[in-house]
Amino acid sequence: MARQTVADATGQKAAFLAGGGEMGARIRAYDWASTPLGPVEGWSQTLCTLVQIILSSAHPMLLVWGSERIVLYNDASLPMWGGIHPSGLGVRYLRDVLQEIRGDLGPLVERAFKGETVHLSNLPVTFNRHGYMEESTYSFSYTPVTRMDGTVEGLLLPIIETSGQVFAERKLRELNETLEQQVITRTAELDRAWQLSQELLAVASPKGVIEAVNPMWTAVLGWERHELVGQPFMDFTHPDDLEPTLDAFASIFERPLVTPYENRYRHKDGSYRWFGWTGTFENGKVYASGRHITVEREQAEVLRQSQKMEAVGQLTGGLAHDFNNLLAGISGSLEMMQTRIQQGRFNDVERYMTVAQGASKRAAALTHRLLAFSRRQTLDPKPTDVTRLAMGMQEMIQRTVGPGIPVEVVGATTTWPALVDPPQLENALLNLCINARDAMPDGGSITIETANKWMDERAARQHDIPEGQYLSLSVTDTGTGMPPEVIARVFEPFFTTKPIGEGTGLGLSMIYGFAQQSEGQVRIYSEVGQGTTVCIYLPRHYGMVEDETVAERIADLPRSKDGETVLIVDDEPSVRMLITDIVEDLGCAAIEAGDSATGLKVLRSDVRIDLLVTDVGLPGGMNGRQMADAARVVRPDLKVLFITGYAENAVLGAGKLPLGMAVLTKPFAMDQMAARIRSMIEGAKEQARRA
Known part of the structure; x- marks a missing residue:
């Protein structure tokens, strides 16, 4: 094997420093021989491995090594160092690098070098990294690196800056505190408004039970809070207003009541006050506000009476004018008829009669218009x-x-x-x-x-x-x-x-x-x-339309041959006379009575009565309807024709008369009266035949 040179050994030893970005280059170029760590080729395998780990990590990491606490770090941790970088690399003692925070970190570092793993979350530290003192927060893990004998060679520190999260949470807490204070302030304002409001404020359950009231209830209605809370509001509502009030209350569940609903509420002294109420349904409760309007309504009532008297004056003045014109035509024509008859000049009588009839028809039309306006005309729907x-x-x-x-x-x-x-x-x-x-x-x-x-x-x-x-x-x-x-x-x-x-x-x-x-x-x-x-x-009427009928003239109607009898009850002699003439023209017998007592006496006798023709308004202790009902006790099949000058709907049953009863309004045409009498008598005869 070829002899290995010192340069080759040094190169192989420093291979772990390959890459690592800026910090890899700086560590490779650093004069480690001048530090207690010594030349790179003399570093322990453990130190080399840890340096390689931090340089290749994408997360901020710091390595503190040896008794001198030499500092090494990677590119990912550069934003943390600010102005300390690059002078912090290789500096002895971590406290010399981070002088501003050594009071915070020093004890922790010492604990870790004694073999204790230390983890801190969101540690606040303040140091100069951008040319000014700046607060930041970090989460640290101090992991001791120990030898076989248990002594600690160094510390590996994964570091996470949590400043953004911590500051956001702090801002959120401050905002919540601000909102809470605003809520407290707003609640105090609402409570003050509740206490000082000039309106009656109340909270009620969906069933109408009062749950809260403001002091104005005592000031306006005399009731103390404990006398109202827990009681249904219906117990204090005027009996005449109860049903529409319940309807208005029910409508609140569908939409807010914004147009004031007016009703009366009982004062503690037993009298009643008028209020205009608005309300809404929210979160399972009904919130109502009532404004006292008793005085406004009493002004309003004076104005209404004044307007009513003005309308009455206008009405009577107009009536007097129109009726005087019509009466002049009628009375003048009658006088001229009498004069011409006395003179034997009968040719002019028909002309004056036509004038009188025309004026009387216009008078009847005027009366119908008045009754229609006042909703008092008798309708035959x-x-x-x-x-x-x-x-x-x-x-x-x-x-x-x-x-x-x-x-x-x-x-x-x-x-x-x-x-x-x-x-x-x-x-x-x-x-x-x-x-x-x-x-x-x-x-x-x-x-x-x-x-x-x-x-x-x-x-x-x-x-x-x-x-x-x-x-x-x-x-x-x-x-x-x-x-x-x-x-x-x-x-x-x-x-x-x-x-x-x-x-x-x-x-x-x-x-x-x-x-x-x-x-x-x-x-x-x-x-x-x-x-x-x-x-x-x-x-809309849900029913069939009856066939139209054509009225017949008196002369065309069949005359009675069976002795039918009609009882005519009316307190006006002229009306009784006209109806009697119609009845007799139809071939029937007529009995007259001027009041209800006399009429009922006849009806309770054994005299034959085929039809009762009666006015509704009668003297004698009872009206025409009461007399007819009493007569039907002994004559259950009695046919009755009511005649009336205005709508007595309460008496006539609002147009819903029992079978065998009918109504005809005054003034009536003679042909119309005759046809109605004839049809009702024939109807009675047909009913008797079927029986």
């Missing part, structure tokens, strides 16, 4: 095909508005029926078309349209009607239109845009009252120069 009704009126409406204004009726083929009084609906439709004609002095067109409408919650709220299905009847013109300030008043009684003497101002108010009484609604849409649409909404 029937399942009605509104499209067929509108189409049936097209020819009459066309004649009324004149040939210069074409009238078109547009209706779907499958429109729903409505439960409505057909004559009143015809009257309303005719009025709308006349108004449309008057709004088009230069000509135009009228469109009558029917359609099925489904009102969802949003649409129903906009139209102020219950959610559901409706039949709409609209009249549209191409006329002058109306500004918003006129639209806002068109449903007021006696308000009219027509010249004096050309309109009573009751047409639209009558239609409004009729729609409301029919459980529907009427809405108007108009723009100046763009025309107007008035739409009546009627609830």
Whole structure:
């Protein structure tokens, strides 16, 4: 074997220093002979292996070797050294390299050189690595490297800088502390607001049990906190407001109650106060806020009474004007008839009679309009095909508005029926078309349209009607239109845009009252120069439409030959006289009574009575309905025809009369009364034959 030279041995010995980046090059170039470690070729195999490990590692690593604590490190640890690098390489004693932290690391290094493995996490150290003192944190593992005899030659230190993580966690803690302080401050502010609020604040369970109240409850309602908490709010609600209040409370679970709901709440002294409530449901609780509005409502009530008296004055003044005109026509015609009869000039009698009849019909129409406006007219609702009704009126409406204004009726083929009084609906439709004609002095067109409408919650709220299905009847013109300030008043009684003497101002108010009484609604849409649409909404009727019948004249009706008897009970002699004449013209016997006591006495006797015709409002201790019900105890099959001048729905059962009872409104046409009497008598006879 060839003799190995010293240079070859040195090269082989230093082969472990190959690579290692910057620190590998620096360690290879360093004059280790001037250090206690001595030349590289004299290093122990253990030291060589450890140096090779740290140079090839991608993680920061530090090697402290020998009793002199000589320091070696790798490229990955360079960012840690800052200004200390490269002077720290080969320096004796670790404390001389990291003078700023020797007080922290010194004891740890000494423990490790005694054979103890030391691990520290997030150790804070401060030293100058960028030209200024800088705080950093590190996690260290001091791993002793021991000889066979147990003595420690050096320490291997894997190092992880945790400054970023530690500082982020510190920042997060500071932020949390800030947020906690903000929460504490905000909570204190909310508690202060809760205590000082001028509104009644409360927290309740989903079942309506009060869980918390603010001091304003005691100030406004007198109740102490302990008297309220744990009690249902319903126990303090005015009995008349309870049902709608429960409905409003239930709605909070679907959406916040932002529009104040007004109701009365009981004071401790037993009186009640008005409040406007808002509320919301969050996190399983109902949060409510109530504003005291008792004084506002009492101002509001004074204003309402003032407006009511103004409306009454306007109403009575308009009535007096119109009725005086009509009475002048009636009374004047009757006087002229009497004069001509005394003079023997009978040719003029019919002319005055026509005038008197026309004035009386206009008076009846005016009365119907007033009753419709006040929702007091007696309606006789029937399942009605509104499209067929509108189409049936097209020819009459066309004649009324004149040939210069074409009238078109547009209706779907499958429109729903409505439960409505057909004559009143015809009257309303005719009025709308006349108004449309008057709004088009230069000509135009009228469109009558029917359609099925489904009102969802949003649409129903906009139209102020219950959610559901409706039949709409609209009249549209191409006329002058109306500004918003006129639209806002068109449903007021006696308000009219027509010249004096050309309109009573009751047409639209009558239609409004009729729609409301029919459980529907009427809405108007108009723009100046763009025309107007008035739409009546009627609830859909789930049932069949009956066939139409044609009224017969008295002269065409068959006369009775079986001795039928009709009892007529009315406190107005003139009405009894007219009905008696009709009954006798039909070949029946008539018995008259002026009050309910007399009428019931006849009904309880054994006198034959085939039909009772009675007014609803009667003297004698009971009304017409009560008298009829008492009579049916002894005459269970008695047919009854009620006649009334206004809607006594509570008496008549809101249009839902028992079988064998019917209603007819005053003033009535003689032919209409005769046909109704004849049909009810024939119905009674048919029923008797079947029995």
